[in-house]
Amino acid sequence: MAGEYAKPLPRITPVEAPFWEAAKKHELRVQRCLDCGNIWYPPSEGCSKCLSSRYEWWKLSGKGKIWSWVVFHQRYFPSFAEEIPYNVISVQLAEGPLMTGNIVGIKNQDIRCDLPVEAVFEDVTPEITLIKFKPAI
Amino acid sequence: MSLKDFRDKVAIVGVGNTSYGELYRTHDPLRTPYSLGLEAFKNALDDSGLKKEDIDGVLVSRIPSYVKMCTMLGIKNPRYTLILPGEGRMSGVGLQQAAMGVYSGMADVVACIYGNNGRTGGATYGAEPERFDSYNSPYGMTSPGASFALMWQRYMHEFNASEETLGILAVAQRRHASMNPDAVMRKPLTMEAYLKSRYICYPLRLLDYCLINDGSVCFIITTAERARDLKKSPVYLMGTAQVGQHAAYYHTLTFNYDAMKIAADQVYRMAGVGPQDIDCAQIYDNFLPNVLFSLEGFGFCPKGEGGGWIQGGRIELGGELPVNTSGGHCSESYMQGWAIHAEAVRQLRGECGLRQVKDCEVVQYICSSPLSTTHILRR
Numbered sequence: 001m002a003g004e005y006a007k008p009l010p011r012i013t014p015v016e017a018p019f020w021e022a023a024k025k026h027e028l029r030v031q032r033c034l035d036c037g038n039i040w041y042p043p044s045e046g047c048s049k050c051l052s053s054r055y056e057w058w059k060l061s062g063k064g065k066i067w068s069w070v071v072f073h074q075r076y077f078p079s080f081a082e083e084i085p086y087n088v089i090s091v092q093l094a095e096g097p098l099m100t101g102n103i104v105g106i107k108n109q110d111i112r113c114d115l116p117v118e119a120v121f122e123d124v125t126p127e128i129t130l131i132k133f134k135p136a137i
Numbered sequence: 138m139s140l141k142d143f144r145d146k147v148a149i150v151g152v153g154n155t156s157y158g159e160l161y162r163t164h165d166p167l168r169t170p171y172s173l174g175l176e177a178f179k180n181a182l183d184d185s186g187l188k189k190e191d192i193d194g195v196l197v198s199r200i201p202s203y204v205k206m207c208t209m210l211g212i213k214n215p216r217y218t219l220i221l222p223g224e225g226r227m228s229g230v231g232l233q234q235a236a237m238g239v240y241s242g243m244a245d246v247v248a249c250i251y252g253n254n255g256r257t258g259g260a261t262y263g264a265e266p267e268r269f270d271s272y273n274s275p276y277g278m279t280s281p282g283a284s285f286a287l288m289w290q291r292y293m294h295e296f297n298a299s300e301e302t303l304g305i306l307a308v309a310q311r312r313h314a315s316m317n318p319d320a321v322m323r324k325p326l327t328m329e330a331y332l333k334s335r336y337i338c339y340p341l342r343l344l345d346y347c348l349i350n351d352g353s354v355c356f357i358i359t360t361a362e363r364a365r366d367l368k369k370s371p372v373y374l375m376g377t378a379q380v381g382q383h384a385a386y387y388h389t390l391t392f393n394y395d396a397m398k399i400a401a402d403q404v405y406r407m408a409g410v411g412p413q414d415i416d417c418a419q420i421y422d423n424f425l426p427n428v429l430f431s432l433e434g435f436g437f438c439p440k441g442e443g444g445g446w447i448q449g450g451r452i453e454l455g456g457e458l459p460v461n462t463s464g465g466h467c468s469e470s471y472m473q474g475w476a477i478h479a480e481a482v483r484q485l486r487g488e489c490g491l492r493q494v495k496d497c498e499v500v501q502y503i504c505s506s507p508l509s510t511t512h513i514l515r516r
Contacts, residue, residue, distance in 0.1 A: 007277070008274040009275060010272075011271055016271065041272075042385055068287040068291040070290060070340070070341075073338065073339060076261065076264040076279045077279070085339070086277055090287050099272075100273050101276050
């Protein structure tokens, strides 16, 4: 790809840094409570089930199902203009949490709810890897 | 003290607004939220018969500074002041807060003022830098509309609904707006034209989205006792409820049904009425699927059956439950719930002319959102 990556990039806070470091290693890791085993995403400071602040970064399978999907026709981000119409999917991960992403390797008109998917890792800049999805085989 | 003690103790005694259609055509940069708020306040005061000096409480939303607003209105020493964020979910919250304010005696008469110059100010509800989110924006995901598109896609997958389902709502609300002189969009809409409107975020179309327009609304709240001697018949707050639906995203797996169920139980218990007693409903239609979710969430029809239930004119004027009789957010004006509160009051007073619901005695307001609110109002 020519030129600099122009799309929005995550703004990484200290709390969230381990998620993005794992992504860079092509791993999907989310927080798992050391006291009750609850897992959650997006990253936050504590466990909503037992209020513990003790957690580890737990590696997920990267598998899930499309809870729902949309196709953007409106230009909100100028950097996405050339990709319109582009898809956004909301994946229910096998381990529970809901994760926003894009699906690659499928035409927009073939996307369906409940389609099994798996994570793919896209190194968009030397520092940032985004987690997207492809249809699971 | 129980919630039932609160029933019928507070009344709306004045409503005022701008002409939304006129503002839409003029696009005047001098009409700031303050300028707009002033006009609605003046109109609401005239409507109530009260004098400015009678107002001892002020609540504002989407108006950046209550200090500036109060200064401009010459309300120097209010005993009650509150500012709420310019989010639509706050309109129902505003009425609740003002009602609690006068019920407790913290104020006698509260003016709730909302001013929105979203169109002139260039609001997009998606591209604003403050909406940035590390777990959505990098994928091109933004805007509350896209969250509703996700929920609607899932709804269509789980239940029997089609593109035409939302078209029924769009056509019905436009018909109502055609009878509303203040509405922005008054030209009748056909299903054919609806189905030709462009997608914003598939599966939602332009006509499934609320308008972006300028305007303002004010309502004036006081105790039932004080309300008796005023110019117009009071509109009483019979029941009210607010339930959060807090989650990582604006879209939720349940389409907010769980919060709505709790809110429904409270509001109907407090008011002592049920869905069958409601003469018309003013439902927060930021995006048209929300009307369907709300009808189901508040028990007007079973979950998943809204698409069939709304057919055959049931939700139109003359039908069993006219919904959004002013045209709502998609055809009248996007005043984030405030204008449809005013419509509820006017329906109960019998002031709605061509779009008047016959023998209108009980009206319900519903807003499903991360803070779901509802009220039941009576004349």
